[in-house]
Amino acid sequence: MRWFWILFFAVCPIAALVICIIAPGMDWWFPSEAGSPLGERIDSLFHLILYIVTGTFIGTQIAMVFVLWKSSKQDDERAWFSHGSHNLEVIWTIVPAGILLFIALYQMDVWAEYRVVSNFPKEARRAPVAEVMARQFEWRIRYPEPGRILQIQAQPTDLYAVNELIVPAAKPVMIYLKTQDVQHSFFLPELRVKQDAVPGQIIPVWFEATKPGEYDLVCAELCGWGHYKMGARVVALAEEEFAAAMEQLETEQSDDGFAESGDDDEE
Amino acid sequence: MSHSTSHQAGSNLKMGLPIPNSKLGMWLFLGTEIMFFTAFIGSYIVLRMGSQGWPSDPHVTHINVFLGGTNTFVLIVSSYCVVVAHESMSKKNFKRALKFLWVTTCLGFVFMGIKSVEYYGKISHRILPGMIAENDWQATQMAMDDFDHAVEKTGYSDMKLELGDLQKELAAAEEDDKASIETRIEELQKSIAAIDPFANAVKRFKAEAKKEQMEYDLQSGEEELIASQVEGDSELNFEPLSLTGSVQALKGKYPDYASHVHEPHVILYGNIFASTYFLMTGFHAIHVIVGLILFAFVLKQGAKLDETWTDWVENSGLYWHFVDLVWIFLFPLLYIVDFT
Amino acid sequence: MSEAHPTTHDDAHGHGHEQGFVSKYIFSTDHKVIGIQFLVTTLLMLMVGGALALGVRWQLAFPWESMPIVGPMLFSGDGGQISPEFYTMLFTMHATVMIFLVIIPILAGAFGNFLIPLMIGADDMAFPVLNMLSYWFMWPAITCFFASFFCAGNGAAAGWTSYPVLSAIAESAPGSGMAQNWWLLGVTLVGVSSMMGSVNYMTTIINMRAPGMTLFRMPLTIWGMFITAILQAFALPVLTAAGFMLVADRLLGTCFFIPAGLVVNNADPTVGGGQSLLWQHLFWFYSHPAVYIMLLPAMGMVSDMLSAAARKPIFGYKPMVYSMAAIAGLGFIVWGHHMFTSGMNPALGMTFMTSTMMIALPSAIKTFNWIGTIWGGKIEFNTFTLNSIAFVSMFVVGGLSGIFMAAVPVDIYIHDTYFIVAHFHYVLFGATLFGVFGAIYFWYPKMFGRKMNDTLGKWHFFLTFLGANGTFFPMHLLGVAGMPRRYANPYLHDYLEHLLPMNQFMTYSAILMGSAQFLLLFNFAYSLFYGEKVGRNPWKANGLEWTAPSPPGHGNFDVLPVCYRGPYEYSSPLVEEDYLLQTEYIPPEGQKESKEEHAEPEHA
Ligand code: HEA
Ligand code: HEA
């Protein structure tokens, strides 16, 4: 039985390691390449931590299996009467402390760059593309009329859409995130963006889709029974196409008779 | 709390602090109580700092610094009396201890009395969480609801219902019963006629108020509020309610029925103010009551009071000091400090 | 110091007089009976919580398919399907039951009660009546939780974190009805129960240690319980306060957590001026320390078990104590790491990130010391040994995944995905529950005078370990793939569709793990009657509890124990055998090395 259990504790971490190695190939990994500069930095940070942590994991498991093997030998020797070692204690305090400090410091500027409002790219901050209002269970988008600047207060000329947010690609964009009812969370898995929409607050969020394309927008904060289906799309368009799309939205909205002034479609 | 220490039979052999379990337990319990109130006080500070404004005019909030100050004084004196009572207990002067405990208890009641006066002042002006209008739309709604209640209270609609029933009954009734039904009907008709003008006036008022409400743009009201948060501008100007005049007129004209109707009254940020005020003073008051109950056990002993109660008095005294201490924090925070 | 105290109540341990069944087993004030009551109750609750988890797993593996057997019984209206509302209620109740009715009470309530007086050499708790009340306050709590879920046919549906505004405004979760109120009441009541327990434990540990039992001779289990009690006592009142505020918001019209102008489910706009983030701060101010409340006692017990298993003193006793204290201390200042994406001030995020990283340090010290304890020992693979080793290895996995989340930018992505779910199941199930299983096997002989069956125990361990890893390891991958948690049907979204087979695999593993728990139950019940009878010290361990009869009678010890040394003197060269009881007095001539070993009762 001794060997069985030693192998048991040895095989499990190996299996974990193997799974992690084959996971990307099996499509069990990130949903796609990071589609944004933030995403790339998050991914590389993730991988860095993954390597550190894997090393630690393997190290501790090997140490564990090793001591298990050594100490389960069936001989008459008495166990080593030791109350510990001061030097070892110091070593295994300082080494992890160094590693942790490194991780802590290393990530700080990514965070600062993406979350401190004064560090937001100026162009994005000056002209927010849209206001995204979450509600049970959909995303309502309000754009300013092309050529105007988005106001906090709804304007009669504003354009509206539901569950589709159009943004220009390859440049930083900012949105105002708010919620009409409970808390939601604005989550773009492919772009690695997540921000909660908090009742009573307007939260500026910026992101950049490097390539044009369609991205999933899902809700990541429990908001009621329909939480799981609160999906939408973010469509990133090249600059000209974006302008054209906005123009089209405007003509649609002012032409088809029932929503002339861009009134919100509140019932 | 202070019994169950009988296990200390051989306690001088044991390790630990040289105080009885009951006292140690009480101290630890007070530690948890401190965290409990810290949570309330912390929340209050966060909510107040985070709010765009806070009603601070005593005419609006009915916060009475004088009453609060008196209460502070009352509690401090009562705390002192507990100390004396405990000291007398240790000196085995039980009469004196009893006397001072009576004073403490009475002061506790004085505190609660003053507190009730303060509460009454607020409740009578409807400064209660969830009942304060913070914009015209809500004020209008509340005025309408109030008048509905006033009409309801006269029994107007009940009487109308009964009248209808009786009239039906009358048609089917035997000759003999008819007379009595008819007199009842007459009675009802008279009372209804008396209320009619009021009920009709209310109807007119409600029509007017509804119109007012329609014009009040909810959405923009909310937008304005949020906008002011984002832009950090705290000057929010709500139009004075134009219905106030009609409400006053109605009240003047029908004092018998409408005297309880509140004049519409907008207190911006009034609800969060009332919420925190009642939360903190309410939980404090509950603690005062618990303290009084602890003392009641001792007072009940009367002449039979003996040294077995010393620990009890000491521990409930500790508790009482804590209650006092909490108030000493609450008083300036709620009554005096201006956070701006 | 020991003047007469009011002895108004009849001492339940009054020697000599007969006790009826009720006062002996039901309303007993004996800490051992209360501990066992807690143990049995929580094991039953583990079944309930696990059954709810299997409901969750069913839906994730076979979305909208009729659940076998129970489905048609529960939702005949929906053709046996789990509705999305019900799914939210399922995981809310699963977490509630597991955390408030299983993990916390099994550690503090069951083992805390049973072990504290025995291990410090006291005859009972400081406040036996309070102790009994703390058990009986569990039942109103359980009733409230179940009323919220089973009776009303609906349930609290805001997650165990119960974030407002979802939990504060009834209209936002229409299916819930009164359930959220019941739920909050339940939380308050378990809070009262834990609070009574923790004041009691602290007093007992501070004031009722046997002569010679100095603080640094206490077993690590006691340190774990002591620090946990401190955490409970100072963190829990905050949750209770917050709970009152939330109930008031729901029932009394206050607006602590409700900002103005929300239009929920087409109702009138809210009046208010509150802040919904305030709840998150208050909640996590408790619930982060609470995760260590759910861990520290298990850490302590595992230390004791590993040392006994390896026949070796614990490696670095004092560092172990200090690191537990450090975990507890730091635990109070890291709560914000649950709110990195909530839009709180980014500078605060940075602070919380740093303190969170630092909390990994004492955990590292503990991990290495456990390995050090086994190093050079003489280990035998008992059931409790296996479970303790599993504790360490699963804790490392769960702890290391915590590092990803502590890194704020990474947490932007993985917050509220299954990565988090993986993390906390590794620490909660993987670590704590394995620790608890080990502790059950280890102290069972002391509780009932019989050993549990070793073969069954090993099967239970083997299947649970495989099942747990099979269920929880893939969750990391789901998280990396961006699957948000609390989704009734993630496959609705294109980018998650391909994860269905993996979820099915996890569900099969969960069923395996669930079935394995029957082995535990069976073993527990079977050994009560047919287990091998044992004497006082079946594992040849050192603690004071092993000098008492198994099971210990009233007053626990035949004679008041006197403690001469720490609890980990295994394989000491002073004696022939490989263990040395804390109570064994060795005259100075025989004493070779240490001077401080000899007991000098402090107040003698
Ligand atoms: C017993 C319970 C328990 C324990 C012990 C922990 C321990 C830790 N937890 Fe966990 N946590 C939970 C239970 C627990 N957690 C729960 C229930 C939630 C989710 C709640 C919810 O949202 O529903 C959660 C969520 C959670 C979050 C929020 C994630 C999110 O919602 O976005 C974070 C973020 O920082 C976090 C971090 C940590 C860290 C850093 C530790 C550390 O203490 C871990 C330290 C341990 C180690 C690191 C391993 C051993 C060390 C070594 C082998 C040394 C070498 C290591 C290095 C050099 C890296 N946890
Ligand atoms: C100590 C805590 C603990 C424990 C032990 C567990 C145990 C398990 N949990 Fe738990 N879980 C949580 C705490 C815990 N969980 C928390 C805090 C959440 C977050 C909730 C939230 O988001 O709000 C969560 C959420 C959660 C989810 C995510 C739901 C979602 O986000 O959508 C999932 C999904 O797989 C899951 C699965 C499991 C499984 C399969 C087990 C298994 O280990 C269970 C194994 C089964 C048993 C141990 C019981 C066996 C018994 C039977 C089979 C017999 C039944 C018969 C009778 C009742 C007579 N849990």
Ligand code: CUA
């Ligand atoms: Cu919106 Cu979840």
Ligand SMILES: [Cu+2]
């Ligand atoms: Cu935490």
